[in-house]
Amino acid sequence: MKVDWDHLQYFLVLARAKTLTNAARMIGVEHSTVSRRIQALELALGTPLFKREATGYELTLEGLALVPRVEQMEQAFLQIEKPHEPLQGRVRIGTPEGFGTAFLAKLLAELSKQYPLLTIDLIPVPKMIKLSHREADIVISIDRPKSGPYIITRLSDYCLKIYGSKNYLNNSQPIHKLDDLKSHRFVNYIDDLVYSPELYCLERIPLQLNASFRSSSILAQQIAVCADAGLAILPKFLAEEKPELEQVLSAEVRFVHTFWMLTLVDLQHEPRIKLVWDFLRKQADEYQYLLMD
Numbered sequence: 001m002k003v004d005w006d007h008l009q010y011f012l013v014l015a016r017a018k019t020l021t022n023a024a025r026m027i028g029v030e031h032s033t034v035s036r037r038i039q040a041l042e043l044a045l046g047t048p049l050f051k052r053e054a055t056g057y058e059l060t061l062e063g064l065a066l067v068p069r070v071e072q073m074e075q076a077f078l079q080i081e082k083p084h085e086p087l088q089g090r091v092r093i094g095t096p097e098g099f100g101t102a103f104l105a106k107l108l109a110e111l112s113k114q115y116p117l118l119t120i121d122l123i124p125v126p127k128m129i130k131l132s133h134r135e136a137d138i139v140i141s142i143d144r145p146k147s148g149p150y151i152i153t154r155l156s157d158y159c160l161k162i163y164g165s166k167n168y169l170n171n172s173q174p175i176h177k178l179d180d181l182k183s184h185r186f187v188n189y190i191d192d193l194v195y196s197p198e199l200y201c202l203e204r205i206p207l208q209l210n211a212s213f214r215s216s217s218i219l220a221q222q223i224a225v226c227a228d229a230g231l232a233i234l235p236k237f238l239a240e241e242k243p244e245l246e247q248v249l250s251a252e253v254r255f256v257h258t259f260w261m262l263t264l265v266d267l268q269h270e271p272r273i274k275l276v277w278d279f280l281r282k283q284a285d286e287y288q289y290l291l292m293d
Contacts, residue, residue, distance in 0.1 A: 003044050008070045010037035011049060015067055016151045016268065018056035025149075026265055055144075071278070088117035091276045094136035098218040098238045099158075099259065100124025103290070107283050111276070118272060126216050127195045131264055137273055138280070142198045144260045151268045155261040156284040158291040160201060162248040163239045168228040175248050178207065185212040185230030187221045201233040201255050237290040256292075259284070 010027065013034075017023040020031035027034065042049050049063035059067065095104060101124045112120050121136075128143070129135045131150060140155060162181075169175070173183045188202045188211035202209055213229045215221050218238065225232045226244055233255065239245045261280060267273045284291070 003041065005073075007037050007041035007044070008073065010034055011041055011063075011066070012070050012074060014038060014050065014057055015059055015063065016153070017265070018058075018152060020057070022149070022265060026268070075278075087115050087272050087275055089272045090119040090121060091138065091272050092121040092123065092136045093138045093140070093276065093280075094123045094125070094129025095140040096142060096218075096259075097124045097126045098222070098235060099140065101219060102238050103287070104280075104283075107279075111279055115275070118275075120276070126218065131262060137267055138261065138263050138276060140280070141260050141262065142257055143196050144258070145262065149265045150262045151265060152260055152262045153281070155259040155280065156288065156291050157256050157258050159236050159293060160233050160255040160257065161236060161239075161250055162231050162253050163225060163234050163245045164231045164248055165226055165228050165244050166246050167244070168225075168230065169246060169248070171228075178205070178249065178252055181205070181207055181209060181231070181249075187211060187213045187215075187224045187230050187232035189221075190214045190216050198257050204255070205253065236292070237287075240290060 010023070013026055014020070014023040017026055020034050023034045024031040038050065045062075045066075047062045048060050049066060050057040051060055052058075093100070093104070093108070100122055105122060105124070108120050108122055112118065123129060123136060128141065129139050131139050131148070144152065164172075164184075173180065175181065175184070186202060186209055189199055193216040194200065202211070211230075213221075213224050215224065218234070221232050222234055222238055222242070224230075225234065226242060231248060233253075234245075239247075261277070263273060263277065268277075
């Protein structure tokens, strides 16, 4: 089977851009050219690589399996073109506060040691970082943008559960069923400072539960729970490595959210951006046991 490398390049661009229009703009061709190239590749491989969804072109299972193989080829070509050029410059990464601080900081510190000429700015804040305002080069978000000149990928799903400190749980009413939560204190977000509807987890539990301690910071909530302030819904990656915390009703209450990673279309081919982008994807895959069950 002979596959045209040009077709594979078009495939990779559409996989990242999600729409024919964005892919065509990135390559500098008509969108019909992109469509023809993809059709030719699917014909050569004998399998559909994309399915048309409301959000754009989504990869099929076969397409998902092909992406890392084509990316390896792409990286090999880039190394041939610039074999001795050291990576330098700055990459600014905007992330949700807990994920950036508790999960990414240590990993990115290791990356910075490997590339001493590269400056990595990590911005872990409890608010949305706006790519359109050039506040960052790469943004990790719990909300997927509906439109814009962005390259977007699903970085990882992550789960959230109810946690309490062992000391708090030992000195409180036992919890065996959902209704038992009514007699407990909760730690939660401040209503009018919640920056994403995804963060409304406690409100989705079908009980009248009120928080006695509130903070716009998920790290502050974690610290408060560790200090016996009550129960809280926390991401697994933020709670599992705290030995003083314990899951509550793990089979009954569980939320799954998604981290989306995006960058501007005109930044995607910058070697320093691609390096960090690929690194983040690899780390999310490697540490799935911290993010999901």
